[in-house]
Amino acid sequence: MAEELLRIDDLHTSFFLEDSVVRAVEGVTFSVRRGEALGLVGESGCGKSVTALSMLRLVQEPGRVLRGRVTFSGRDLLTLPESAMRRVRGGEIAMIFQEPKAALNPVFTIEFQIQEMLRVHTALSKADRRRRTVELLDKVGIAEPAQRMKDYPHQLSGGQAQRVMTAMALSCRPKLLVADEPTTALDVTVQARIMRLFRQLQEEIEFAFVLITHDIALCAQAADRIAVMYAGVIVEIAATRELIRNPLHPYTRGLLDSLPGRTARRELRSIPGTVPDPAAKPPGCFFSSRCPLAEARCRDELPEMREIAPDHWVRCVRV
Amino acid sequence: MTQQTLKKGRLRKLRHHPLAMISLWVLAALYMSALFAGFLAPYHFDHEDRAASYAPPTKIRMIDEEGHLRWPFIYKTSFTFDEYYNRVYVEDTTIRYPVRLLVRGDQYRLFGVFPSRIHLFGVEGDARLYLWGADSRGRDLFSRVLYGGQISLSIGLVGVAISLVIGLTVGGISGYFGGRTDTLLMRVSEILMVIPGFYLMLALRSVFSYSLNSVQMYFMIVFIMSFIGWPGIARVVRGMAISLREREFVLAARTLGVPRMKIIFRHILPHTFSYVVVAASISVPGYILGESALSLLGLGIQDPYASWGNLLSEAMAVSQIRFHPWVLIPGVFIFLTVMAYNLLGDGLRDVYDPKRQVVRR
Numbered sequence: 001m002a003e004e005l006l007r008i009d010d011l012h013t014s015f016f017l018e019d020s021v022v023r024a025v026e027g028v029t030f031s032v033r034r035g036e037a038l039g040l041v042g043e044s045g046c047g048k049s050v051t052a053l054s055m056l057r058l059v060q061e062p063g064r065v066l067r068g069r070v071t072f073s074g075r076d077l078l079t080l081p082e083s084a085m086r087r088v089r090g091g092e093i094a095m096i097f098q099e100p101k102a103a104l105n106p107v108f109t110i111e112f113q114i115q116e117m118l119r120v121h122t123a124l125s126k127a128d129r130r131r132r133t134v135e136l137l138d139k140v141g142i143a144e145p146a147q148r149m150k151d152y153p154h155q156l157s158g159g160q161a162q163r164v165m166t167a168m169a170l171s172c173r174p175k176l177l178v179a180d181e182p183t184t185a186l187d188v189t190v191q192a193r194i195m196r197l198f199r200q201l202q203e204e205i206e207f208a209f210v211l212i213t214h215d216i217a218l219c220a221q222a223a224d225r226i227a228v229m230y231a232g233v234i235v236e237i238a239a240t241r242e243l244i245r246n247p248l249h250p251y252t253r254g255l256l257d258s259l260p261g262r263t264a265r266r267e268l269r270s271i272p273g274t275v276p277d278p279a280a281k282p283p284g285c286f287f288s289s290r291c292p293l294a295e296a297r298c299r300d301e302l303p304e305m306r307e308i309a310p311d312h313w314v315r316c317v318r319v
Numbered sequence: 320m321t322q323q324t325l326k327k328g329r330l331r332k333l334r335h336h337p338l339a340m341i342s343l344w345v346l347a348a349l350y351m352s353a354l355f356a357g358f359l360a361p362y363h364f365d366h367e368d369r370a371a372s373y374a375p376p377t378k379i380r381m382i383d384e385e386g387h388l389r390w391p392f393i394y395k396t397s398f399t400f401d402e403y404y405n406r407v408y409v410e411d412t413t414i415r416y417p418v419r420l421l422v423r424g425d426q427y428r429l430f431g432v433f434p435s436r437i438h439l440f441g442v443e444g445d446a447r448l449y450l451w452g453a454d455s456r457g458r459d460l461f462s463r464v465l466y467g468g469q470i471s472l473s474i475g476l477v478g479v480a481i482s483l484v485i486g487l488t489v490g491g492i493s494g495y496f497g498g499r500t501d502t503l504l505m506r507v508s509e510i511l512m513v514i515p516g517f518y519l520m521l522a523l524r525s526v527f528s529y530s531l532n533s534v535q536m537y538f539m540i541v542f543i544m545s546f547i548g549w550p551g552i553a554r555v556v557r558g559m560a561i562s563l564r565e566r567e568f569v570l571a572a573r574t575l576g577v578p579r580m581k582i583i584f585r586h587i588l589p590h591t592f593s594y595v596v597v598a599a600s601i602s603v604p605g606y607i608l609g610e611s612a613l614s615l616l617g618l619g620i621q622d623p624y625a626s627w628g629n630l631l632s633e634a635m636a637v638s639q640i641r642f643h644p645w646v647l648i649p650g651v652f653i654f655l656t657v658m659a660y661n662l663l664g665d666g667l668r669d670v671y672d673p674k675r676q677v678v679r680r
Contacts, residue, residue: 096571104571
């Protein structure tokens with residue numbers, strides 16, 4: 001097993017609103033190994049993005065990381081001084097977002113924006129930065145990079161913009177790339193191409209990859225391991241093949257059942273109900289309010305994570 | 320569409336605002352006249368002639384005593400007293416003094432650098448051409464208005480530039496950082512806004528020594544005006560920064576480790592450009608009027624230097640306006656400039672800021 005690059009332990013992040021406290025992340029624990037691709041799957045509002053932002057210490061008021069430990073390359077990111085943290089962001093951990101066009105600053109050329117990264121994180125000369133920019137754009141599959149880098153974000157298509165964002169994120173050779181719904185805003189053919197690009201880049205310039213998505217099928221194609229999140233906790237985590245073939249948590253099964261199959265025509269099933277209001281989660285197992293298998297003891301307390309098979313952890317008392 | 324065509328498109332839109340376009344040309348003409356004041360003015364601003372105190376505007380004639388058509392010329396004037404001991408100027412029609420182009424006259428420095436004696440027009444010999452009359456010490460008002468424009472017109476621009484720098488920095492920091500920084504900076508700006516501007520101006524003036532040389536005086540006025548001007552800009556920029564900081568590219572920049580000050584200056588402030596252009600144009604008149612007010616009270620630019628404000632101080636007595644109405648001419652220029660900036664600002668606002676979110680100072 002490859003060595004651990006990032007380990008998140010018992011992370012809690014809450015948002016303190018005027019009349020309520022939203023516990024967005026309640027004890028998330030997982031690790032990312034060097035060079036692997038981990039998928040973080042879950043419905044909207046289950047705390048995937050907040051987990052990523054907490055890890056980078058970018059949660060804004062009124063949100064606060066309450067406790068937990070984020071160990072990255074042997075350092076605890078939650079206690080690192082802000083100046084060192086800034087070097088980690090972009091330098092060692094880079095992140096890309098759902099709306100690539102919104103994530104690029106409309107008033108600057110893409111060349112300027114990629115070079116800004118290099119200016120902030122490296123000591124390269126102007127000529128080297130230029131060369132690097134062309135090289136990066138070429139690597140992410142932008143045709144005629146030397147000309148296209150003079151473009152402004154509004155001149156790019158969504159797919160191109162996501163490629164540019166990726167180039168920016170990878171410009172300083174981070175050890176970890178976090179992609180938050182990187183293809184959700186793109187159409188399906190572009191989505192496939194972007195996912196292929198990530199794979200290919202990961203082989204070329206080794207980095208660990210965390211793919212945050214609500215699309216478990218996408219995850220199954222792209223990730224080595226999958227962590228399933230629900231209502232602020234991880235409910236199941238296993239290698240992709242294992243998780244798809246042998247889903248143990250009822251929520252994971254629900255997610256997989258809601259996918260159209262490739263061969264057998266069968267009725268798609270959906271999970272009844274909706275994600276609980278994060279300010280008013282059910283007692284005990286958070287999934288108990290929607291779980292087809294729920295029984296009395298499920299409502300007593302939140303089950304612990306248990307290793308059912310090697311490297312296959314699940315948070316359910318019924319398994 | 321490229322950025323260039325966008326910009327061109329905006330300028331083209333301004334063409335649909337005839338008042339704004341006229342204002343633009345008026346301002347261009349005013350600034351050019353201030354820039355070339357030494358050349359355009361027939362005399363140095365301090366060239367006095369006590370024998371010509373309040374000499375009325377010289378009549379430029381083209382027909383001589385015999386009724387012949389001549390190249391434009393003037394007669395020399397001298398004064399006698401009437402029964403109330405007021406000066407009465409009479410023309411001496413014996414000698415004609417032709418108005419010549421490109422004549423040699425008082426030494427000046429073009430753009431403050433190149434020494435020259437050539438003036439666009441003037442008369443040679445001992446007669447004096449007072450296009451718009453003379454002031455109490457017999458100095459040519461036309462020349463002084465041109466020189467005065469150098470101070471009055473530039474003070475607006477420099478003042479606004481400094482206010483913008485302070486306002487953008489404070490507003491950007493306040494809005495982006497939020498919390499205690501924001502509270503502190505905004506309370507300071509509110510204190511400045513709460514004190515009536517003119518009292519604050521006088522109070523600040525009293526901080527400085529009464530006798531300053533002209534350069535110090537100039538920068539003192541700029542300082543005072545900017546000190547009063549920045550809070551208004553800072554407050555609006557803060558509001559914009561608060562909304563801009565939620566934009567995804569700011570989060571992306573933070574995620575990628577861009578330092579905070581860089582985020583403020585590179586990613587947030589450029590987006591306030593359209594507001595800033597309009598605000599700048601609309602607030603320039605405030606600075607010009609402020610300078611005029613200080614100078615009018617004798618607290619600003621001092622004689623012999625000319626600014627439109629201290630030129631107007633000659634017009635403070637009703638008797639002056641009655642007997643020498645030409646001393647009001649500098650006021651016409653203040654009016655023209657203020658009007659032009661406001662109309663231009665309105666035009667720019669329509670072009671840059673269709674939502675009309677401008678806060679006037």
